Amino acid sequence: MSEATTGFGRRKFINWFLGTSLGGLLLMIVYPIVRYISPPEIPEATTNQVEAGREDDPELLEKGYKIVQFGVEPVILFAAGPRDFRAFSATCTHLDCIVEFQKQEKRIFCNCHGGVYDLNGRNVAGPPPRPLTAYRVDLVETTPGQPATIVVSKA
Amino acid sequence: MARATERVLAWLEERVPVSTVIELVKHKTVPMHRLSVYYYLGGMTLFFFIVQVTTGILLMLYYRPSAEEAFESVEFIMTVVPFGWLIRSIHSWSANLMIFFAFLHLATVFFGKAYRKPRELTWVTGCLVFFLAMGFGFSGYLLPWNKLAFFATKVGTDIAGSVPLVGEWVMRFLRGGERVTGGTLSRFYGWHVAILPALATGLLGLHLLLVQLQGMSVPPSCEKEAAERRPLKFFPDFFLRDLFGWLVALAVLAALAAFLPWELGEKADPFAPAYKNIRPEWYFMFMFQTLKLVPGGEIAGIEYEAIPIMLFNLAGLLLVLVPFLDRGIVRNGRSPGFTAIGVVAVAYIVGMTAWGYHSWVPVWVALGSILFIALLALATGRKRRAR
Structure with a gap:
């Protein structure tokens, strides 16, 4: 049968066959590579509560704040007043830097791009688009008469 | 000696067309003008790229790409390994x-309109190599695993x-996960020493060809x-001048490395606040400063900060496409419009960099470079008097 009568001759079939095989082969090579370079989702152990030391922690007294490891998240813990401890996510909502608490200015500040948050974690100046996530802080007296232990938990 | 060389050449000639290459080199000329x-x-x-490849290979002999060992291994290179500091x-x-001269090269090619037909592809490959060089800078910055690099990478990624849309995937792809961790370091190392060099070698080869x-x-x-002046022979006249420049560059490099050794800083700590003056490499400074000025907020689900980022990406794309956009040339x-855009872009980059550093140095460096090139042009571009 000639090519003209069928419209789909031997040559065309072979070209189509080779083309698709080649495409398929390429896909078989590229797909695993693309999947491989996309990092797998790794479930992280959920942390609900951490002990952040005692209320007379020298670092806390001296600098006015400390960064607490809440699982893999950094959380900033500071004293807004006597026995008034507050904790917020320490990750700046702008571009992911870690914030600090400035005792003198009474504010949370990000050194990367000058983002400012108030003592309630609200973004008040600079580029941050959202407030910092708040954490709950409890003072637990384990031994009477001794300084209490600061416990930070998810709000 | 001469006969031995001749015999080797003759032996080679029977196998590969050496004489064709020699003929080509003999006839290659460089146009002369101011x-x-x-x-x-x-x-x-x-x-500088060759220096990077050489020193980079040497650093690989001692460097260890993991969060636990990277900082210590660079410290080891700098304090224990003989000449490691150097x-x-x-x-x-x-x-x-290298980035600085790539900037100058790009600017002179742009203002000299060297991208015009038939050199569009040379321009495109050059731009791509330039972006790769910035990728080298960005990935290499993290490798010492110090605080400055850690935060710059956090911000950059x-x-x-x-x-919008692809950002989340790109970030995870770059970081090798949700956060900047040791996994990011291995990934950046892979980019820095394997993927980018492979791409750069290919593209640079094509560019030079x-x-x-x-x-x-x-x-x-x-x-x-x-057209009026006699062109310069590439070999040996231009080649020797090039070589002289390289020798001066090597001397400058050695002096800088010896008198102003590169700092290592403090080891990165994912649980320490960013300190003051966190900043990226100087060539990202103008983008960093722009981002600093954008207020927080959202419009149509897009955060404000995404807008300048998309504009910078667009500018990069337009830069690559310049030869196809500049119809006037x-x-x-003539294309005075493109020259004007170029001047504004350079002024923006220099101005924002100066602002970012709160210093006039970037302005002086830019003006100094222009003056330096002008002086060199005066010294080398004049017509030699016939002897």
Whole structure:
């Protein structure tokens, strides 16, 4: 049968066959590579509560704040007043830097791009688009008469 | 000796066409005019690239790409390994000088309109190599695993994450997960020593091949002068001048590395606040400063910060496409509009960099570079008196 009568001759079939095989082969090579370079989702152990030391922690007294490891998240813990401890996510909502608490200015500040948050974690100046996530802080007296232990938990 | 060389050449000639290559080199010339000094800038960038490859391979012998060991291994290179301080310092300085000369090369090619037909592809490959060089800088910055690099990488990758639709995937892809961790370090190491070098070698090879095939472009304003003057022989005249420049560059590199050794800083700590003056490499400073000025907020689900980022990406794309956009240069040999855009872009980059550093140094460096090139042009571009 000639090519003209069928419209789909031997040559065309072979070209189509080779083309698709080649495409398929390429896909078989590229797909695993693309999947491989996309990092797998790794479930992280959920942390609900951490002990952040005692209320007379020298670092806390001296600098006015400390960064607490809440699982893999950094959380900033500071004293807004006597026995008034507050904790917020320490990750700046702008571009992911870690914030600090400035005792003198009474504010949370990000050194990367000058983002400012108030003592309630609200973004008040600079580029941050959202407030910092708040954490709950409890003072637990384990031994009477001794300084209490600061416990930070998810709000 | 001469006979031995001849015999080796004859032996080779029977197998590969050596004489064709020699003939080509013998006949290669470089146009001479008052801006001929532009032709040395690409070669200078190439020199620093060669230094990068050499010192980079040497650093790989001791460097260990993990969060636990990276900082310590660089410390080891700098304090224990003989001449380790020199190799690392040269690698850091040469990286910066390479980007600096690539900037100059790009600017002179742009203002000299060397991208016009038939050199569009040379321009495109050059731009891509330039972006790769910035990728080298960004990935290499993290490798010492110090605080400055850690936060610069956090910010840099988070920036990518703010682009709508694809941003999230790009960020995870760059970081190798949700956060900047040791996993990011291995990934950046892979990019820095394998993927980017492979891409750069291919693209740079193509770029250089195109330059050889097409020869040097003459700026439109110098065409008359270049036609009247005798061109310079590439070998040995231009080659020796190039070599002289490289020698000076090597001396400058050694002096910088010895007298202003590159700092290592403090080891990165994912649980420490960013300290003051966190900043990226100087060539990202203008983008960093722009981002600093954007207020927080959202419009149509897009965060404000994503807008300048998308604009910078668009500017990068337009830069690559310049030869296809500039129709004036094809039609009547002039394109003052593009020159004006170029001047504004350079002024923006220099101004924002100066603002970012709160210093006039970037302005002086830019003006100094222009003055330096102008002086070199005066010294080398004049017509030699016939003897």
